[in-house]
Each structure stands twice: as structure tokens, then as C-alpha cells.
Amino acid sequence: MCPPGTRGKRKRPGVSGDTRGRARGADTLSGMDARRVGLPALLPYLREHARTLAAVAALSLVGAAAALAQPVLVRTVLDDISAGHPAAAGVALLVALLITGAAIGGIRDFLLQRTAEGVVLTTRRRLAGHLLRLPIAEYDARRTGDLLSRVGADTTLLRAVVTSGLLEIVTGVVMVTGATIAMAVLDPLLLGVAAAGLAVGMSVAITASRRVRALSQRAQERLGEMTSAVERSISAVRTIRAAGAEEREARTVGRSAAEAYDAGMRVARLEVLIGPAATAATQGAFLLVLGVGGARAASGAITVGELVAFIMFLFFLVLPLGQALSAYTRLQTGLGALQRIEEILDLPAESAGDVAAVPDAAGAADAVAFEHVSFAYPGGGEVLHDVSFTVPRGSRVALVGPSGAGKSTTLALIERFYEVSDGTIRVDGTDIRQVPRAGLRAKLGYVEQEAPVLAGTLRDNLLLTAPGADDARLLAALGEVNLGGLVARAPEGLDVQVGEGGVLLSGGERQRLAIARALLAGSPILLLDEPTSNLDARNEAALREAIATASVRRTLVVVAHRLSTVIDSDRIIVLEGGRVVAQGTHRELLDLSPLYRELAAHQLLVP
Template sequence: MSAKPRRIDLRTLLPYLRPHRGVLLLVAALSLIGTLATLLQPLLTRAVLDAIGASRPAGRFVGGLVALLAVVAMLNALRDYLLQRTAEGVVLASRRRLAGHLLRLPIAEYDARRTGDLLSRVGADTTLLRAVVTSGLIDLGSGVIMISGAVVAMVLLDPLMFAVTVVGVALALGTGMMIARRVRPAARAAQERIGDMTSTVERALTAARTTRASRAEERETLAVGAAAQAAYEAGLRAARLQAWIGPVGVAAIQGAFLLVLGIGGARVADGSLSVGDLVAFVLFLFFLVMPLGRILNVYTQLQLGLAALERMHEVLDLPLEADASDPQPLVRSAPAVEFDGVEFAYAGGPPVLRGVSFAAPVGARTALVGPSGAGKSSILALIERFYEVDAGAVRVNGVDVRRLPREVLRGRLGYVEQEAPVLAGTLRANLLLTVPAATDAELLAVLDAVNLSDLVTRTPDGLDAEVGEGGVLLSGGERQRLAIARTLLASPPVLLLDEPTSNLDARNEAALRAAIDAVSTDRTMIIVAHRLSTVVDADQIVVLDEGRVAAVGRHDELLVSSPLYRELATHQFLAT
């Protein structure tokens, strides 16, 4: 994505956590109790050592220490479970939000972006939020409490040894923070390379048959390998930075302990410090340094999570498909569809439509014909408002499509794409995509209308028969007819058919034409066709050439008045 991403900080994470604030408050309470209980352990340990040194009974202190350890363990287990559950909830909510946003982006955004990279944002990037919630929040909160308690106790026990400790820990912590700040851009780069790799794999798998037929397996394998290598190298760069953070923390622990043991041992030897005080100070030092190390790790995890949030919000910040700014009521007496001086070009491309004007009357069948690249399919896309016109207007029942709510507009349109996509799943699932409440009788009727009844009887599964990924278990013609059946089931007032017979043989073409004739009563149809035999009986034929309307009329009229149409008809043996 070329646009510079906006800066993401911890405030961006708050909306993801807000629905879980009750559980997080409970986790914070458990963490506070557990931390305070942990801070009591050095004091009980000192009491045990002092009692043993003075030959006094130490059983009650030992019992209290054991009980304290058990309580801390149970509190931490409950806390960690609640955090894991919350983290999964955050990931679930972020995936739902991101997927919902992706499915509502303008179609032009899909044209400009790679599917694999978008999938990576929903999968890999959202997963990084889990670590931020599980390790990040609790370690940050409990670490601050633990450090505060340890600092107070160490100052009270021995200010001199505390001062020595602070110098060593501060140096190590400052170095670690400088390293951790560099993790975020490295992590972002690694996630981008993962997106690139996912896109490459997605392309190779989608075109698997073409790849095999072209004997290009080795080239595609090399391409995937190169993308994987780039992701590997980007991951290594992030890993090298992360690898330094652990040793820095260990160095802080070791250095601090050596200093304390050296100075504390000397003070015990001269009698200015008891053995119990030294052990307690060492334990408090442990409770100081270990949370600092975890906080440093938390900072690193936050950088990883914020890098993922940046990539997620690059998508979430994209504007959704525009809806009607000033909704207008339909005009029933107006043409079903009307183009008025429409100019249109795809982003970064040459003009596709140049001043296109025509009207499709209500209840009539309008055909769009012309050479490849004349703009026929683009007209259907503009009616559906997949794209915005550059000039002019597209009207449905007298209202500019920009003044119709999307639900109203698309509720009046039935659209069958040229590729006739079939979704992975069953016959039933594909048909119910448009009308979820349709009955089995209605499903069987619409399949019969497009000559697909044999699909139901072909296997014992009937309507629950699988069609395979992308409809691979169906023939090209069957996929085309299933897509048409799915559209016919909704019974929209306007049908937009883009090359409906492109994959059909003569027999099935005749059957489909009969089905279209049967459903076209009192319904407007706009059909894009290269095969003129399917539209010779249309009420009007719009001839397009290089993005302009070259002629409008019926078949017999155009054979006389339009040289281009006559040429097309002659090539298809339809000219008399």
C-alpha cells in the first residue's frame, strides 16, 4: 500500500480491549494480589532464616511460605487463563472487523491490491495481537507493582547496595530499550514480506492447472521460494534485534547479583548486615530485575503488535464503498436503466467509455454487443455501482445510482459475471447466497429452469452435493448455469447477464435461452453478448465500439444501418 501509514500507538489498541474491561479489571486485581503475595515471600524467608539462626521454632513461617506459594500459583493460573481467553477474544474481534471492512471496500481497491497480502493481514497480523494482550498487559501491570514494592523494600534494607544496583540495571535497561525501538520497523518489514509470500503462493495455487499445463512448476516453485527467502531474511533482521534483548537482560541480572553478593558479603563479614537481610535483599533484587526484563520483553512485544496494527489500520482506514448521500425515491415511469453522457476510465488506465448514452426500457430486453474492449462489461459494473463514473450519470428508474442506497440499488439488480464464479461448498450453499430463506422446492425449480436438474440426481447427496473449490467438480457450462440459477432465484426486476452463454454448447444454450425467455416476462434484461445468436430477438441492441455507442436498434434494422453490426453478424453467419 503506497500511502504513508498513520502513526499507531497504544491508544489504537484500546477499542479492542474495551469490550473486555470487566475481565481485565479482574485480571488486574488478581495480579495485584499475586504480586503483593510474592513480595511477602522474601520477608517470610528472612523470618525463617532469622528464627533458625536464633534457634527459635520456624515451622509457622515455613507453613506460611508454602501456603503463600500455593496461593500465588493458583492466582497466576486463573489470571493467565483469563488473559488467554481475552486475547483470543481480541483476535476474534479484530479478524471480524477486518474481514467485514475488507468485504465492503470499493471494488477498485481489490483491483489495486494483492489478495494474498490482504489475507495475511487477516491471519498473520491479527495473531500478533494475542501476545500483546497475554504477555504484554499483565507483565506491564504486575511488573510495575513488583518493581515498586521491591524498590521500597531494598531502600529500607540497605540504601547503599540499592544505589549500586540501580546504576547497573539502568545501563542495561537503557541499552535494551534502544534496541527494542528498532524492532517495530523491522517487524513491519517482516510482515510485509510474509504478505508478499502469501500473495505468491495464492497466485500459484489459484492457477495450478495453468501452471501444470504450461510446465511451469519449477518456475513457480522458484518464485515462491524467492518470496519465502525474502520473508526469511526480513524475519532474521527482526530476530537479530530481538536476540540482543535477552542477553542484555541476563547481563543486568548477573551483574546486579554479583555486585550485591560482593558488597553484601563484605557487609555480612563486618557485622553491619545480617545473613537474613542479605538473602531478603537478594530476593527483592530478583523481584526487581526479573520484572524489568519482562517489561523490556513487553516493550518488544508491543512494537511487534503495533507494527501489525499499522498494517491492519492501513486497510481499516480505507473508506468503505460510498452509499447514497441524498437518497431519492424511484420513479416507476422512468426507464429501468439509463446512461446519460457517461465517461469512465479505470484507475491509471485509458478511457473505457466515452459519452455513452442509451436507455433500457422497463420490461424490455436490451443487448450490448461489439468488439472486445468496447466497454460492454464496464457498463454492467457501473450499473451495479462497483465503480463511480468520471462524468455523466447512470440512472435506475430515473434516479442517479449515487442517490440510491446500495441495498435498494442491488436489491433491484441480478448480476451474473462473465467468469460465473461458483463458491466452494454445496449446491444448496451456492443458491442460498442470494436468498437464504429459499425452500428446497424453490431451489429445485430454479435448477430445472437452467437445465441443471441432473446435478441433484447425480449423487445421493442431492442439493448437498459438493461443487469443489471454485466449482471444479462442475463443467464450465454447469458453473455458468449455476451462477445464473443463483441470480434468478432472487427474482430481481433487472437482470444483468455478462456473456451468459459463453461456456454452453448448442443444446444447453437453447435450454438457457428458453429459461431466460421464461423469466424475462415483466422483467428488464441487459445482456452482454459476443454470440449474437443469443440476442437476435432482443427488443433493442446497443452496438458499442471503442467506448462509444455506434448504433441502437433491432437485429434487422442494424443489419441495414450499422456496418459494424453487419460485420459481426456476417462473421457469425447471421447476416442474410
């Protein structure tokens, strides 16, 4: 069987498609007992911006104080005018307060925006770094599009939490508290009238806001599924075009988009209740205060200045109250996104290993040894059964057998992408579970069956495994795999673009580039999974020469369907049904193994 990410992708029982879990829900954690995050979960994201946020909080408090002072000054100015006293000083001070408040608001908003962008940047870096360190098995159960959605859309929602979430709620509380106290001092009766008008509408809005988080999280999940559908279609666009399946795929993406739309509309319908309820409460309170307050001013119970000041305080009460309510709604949306981010960050990363250094086992006779190894993928049946074999140091060993025999899985286990279910794998005489993964993989060069090529230039791809290599070394590696002509015919040389996924290269060029990349790493053990699967006869012969040259300096373990690639190997191990059924040289196996002879006969290699 082939490991995830290779052409022969394994299938789990009951799930059709590739190992990313195309069945709905396979990539989300909604079915798990996910930890529900609250406001404390935001603190780690805000901690590095604590000083800036403290400055923003201070500016907000000063701005709130300046705003609350304005109705008092207005009342004083109006009372002075009514009494025939000079009011120029009060007017000047009022103008100064307005200008100061506007300046403070601008500085505060800039600091908030900068902090929000910083939080998004930090979160994306942290999430992306964690994603790259997850165990390979985690990628088997998740869709790439959903992971991209968490890095992109979900982190973006945190911006609103910072810019108009927590601090707006805090500022709103200060403003509401100050305005309420001032209104109580001015006229307790009018305060009771205003509170009665606000109570009904605000209670409806608050009740609706409590449901926003769950619906918003569901909408983000649907967005992730839609992104996955788009990613699936784009990554296979050539196959889709060749099959004439554009309309079917468009309908599939359309259904996902419709589900995301429906989820978004459920949030929108709920938010629609919040806005009108708050507006109705505001207008109702204003009309009540205007009517009752006008009557009290006419009766002499309060002055006109006090009524105007009260109405201004009412606006200072209602406006931040509505803003705080809206901010609470956005906060719930942000916490829903944060929960999706935290679900990924809570997944354990691939451990570095159990010891601090790679033990010195240079004297071990075998570079690789399998000792009674069995393995089953999570949720699937057993793939390898009691497999034992050795790869002597400096030798060239091939793994052959029918599709699904477990050949590629064997290489994945050597790389420790998965842990064995039973038995032991040794590299240079040491159990790989007792070696740090970084140290283990430094010993191993690995070329996957699909030979992935990174978007960018030829140089970028080669430097992936040898960041300090000069041009001469890069060109030498390309020459070893008969790829020097690619540089010679491109005006850009090593800086020629290879396209997304190497689309500007042929299948054989991608394969050889991946092998050159592995050779540059200088690893003493080289694992090649179907190195000639995309090569024509001429390039296969050239690559066989390169592999033969590499085997003088390295230990090679080669998985091959084309027996012509490996007939000159020091040892050939035949796998069938996850078991070693025979091993020996090409000539020995022709006599000893019916299965090997059958494979050879099909490829016209039987003398």
C-alpha cells in the same frame, strides 16, 4: 473493457498482470502517509473486555504483593532461626503465600488467554466485515494474499499483546517499584551496586527494542507478499501444470519466502541483542551483589537474613524487568501488526447511499437509462465516452462489440461498483447516486463473466440470493437453466459439493448455476455478462430459452460476444472504443453498422 474480477481483466498503465496490482507495493500502504498507531489504538479492542482486564489487573497486584512479601518472611524466618526462636508459623505462612501466588497466577493466565482469544475473534470479525464493504476499486490495488495475511497473521499477533504485553508491563512496573523500595530500605549501598550492574545491559536492550516495531511491520508486509504469491499459484494451479511452469512458480514463491525469511531474520538478530544484554545485566548485578553483600554480611553491616532477602528482591526486580522488556518488544511487534489492521479499517467503506429509501418510480418508462456517461478507472484512461442509451421496461437489450469496448464496465456502473466520472445513470427513472446501494442492488440480478461459485454445496450457492427458498423453488430455478440433471445424478441432491470455486462443476455448469442464483433473487432487472461463454451448442440453446422465459417477467441487459445469443433482442447496442456507435435490431444493424455486420460475418450470421 471488462471490470475487475472478470475474464477480460483490464491492465493499468505500467503494471502487467491482473487488476489486483501484482507489482510490489501496490497492495501495501507503506508508501502512503499511513497513520502511525500507538497504545491508545488498542483501547477499542480491549474495551469490551474491560471488566475481565480489571479483574486480571487486580489479581496481578495481589500476586505481586504476595511475591514481594516472601523475601520479608524469608528474612524473618532466617533471623528467628539464627536467634534460636521458633519459625514454624513463618514457614507455614511462606508456604501459604507460595500456594496462593501460584493459584492467582493460574487464574490470571486463564483470564488473559480467554481475553486474548476474544480480542482476536472480535478483530477478525470486524476486519472481515469491513473488507467485504470496501469499494470495489480498493480490491483493484491490493493482493488477496496480503488481505488474508492481515486477517490471519496480523490479528494473531494481537494475542501476544494482550497475554504478555500491556498487563505484563504494568505488573512488571509494580514488582520493580516494590522491590526497589524494599531493597532501598534493606541496604541503599547494595541497591546502588545492583543498579550499576543493570544499567549498561538494560540500556542496550531498550535501545534495540525501539527498532523492533518498524522491522516487525516490514516482516509482516513480506509475509503478506509471500501469502499473495502462494494464493496466486494455487488459484491458477491447473494453468501452471498445463504450461509445465511448476518450477518457475515454485521459484517465484521461493523468492517471496526468502524475502520474508530475510525480514524475519532482521527482527531475530535485533531480538538476539535484547536477550543476552538482559541476561548479562542480570548475572552481573547478581555477582556484584553477592560479592559486595557477602563482604558486608561478614563485617556485620547486614545480617545473613537481610542479604538473602535482598538477593530475593533482586530476583523480583530483575525477573519482571526482563519480562517487561520482552513484553515491550512483543508490544512493538503487535503495534506494527495493529497498524496494518488499522490501515485497512481506516479505508472508507462503500457508502450505503444518500437517501433512506428507494423512491417509487414505477411509472418510469425506462428501466435503465445512460445519459452522457463517461468513466475512467482510477489511474487509467477513460473507458466510456459520452455513452447514452435506454433500456425500456420489460425489454431485452444486448450490448455487443469487440473486446475492450466497455461492455462489462457498463454493467459494473449500473451495479454502482464504481462512480461515473461524468453524466447520469438512472434506474426506474431515478439517479442511482440518490438510491441506497442495497435498494438499488435489490432491483438488479447480476451474473459476472467468470460466474464465481462459492465453495460448499449446490444448496449453499442457490441460497446466497434467496435464503428463505424451499427445495421446490431451488429445483425449479435449476430446471430453468437446464441444470436439473446435476441434482438427479448426485445421491446427495441439492447437498452435492461443488468444490473450491466450483471446481467439481464444468465451466458451463458454473455459468448456469450463477444464472439460476440470479433468477432466484427475483430482481426485476437482470444483468448478464457473457451468459453463454462456457456453454456448448445444446446448452446454449437451452439457456437461450431460459433467458427468453426470464425476459417475459424481467428487464434484461445482456453482454455477449456470441451474437447468436442476442439476435432476437428487442434492441442491440454496439459499443466500440467506449462509445455507442450504433443501435437497433439485428436486421437493422446488418444494414446500418459495418462493425456489427463484420462481427456477424465472423460468426456466420450474415444471411
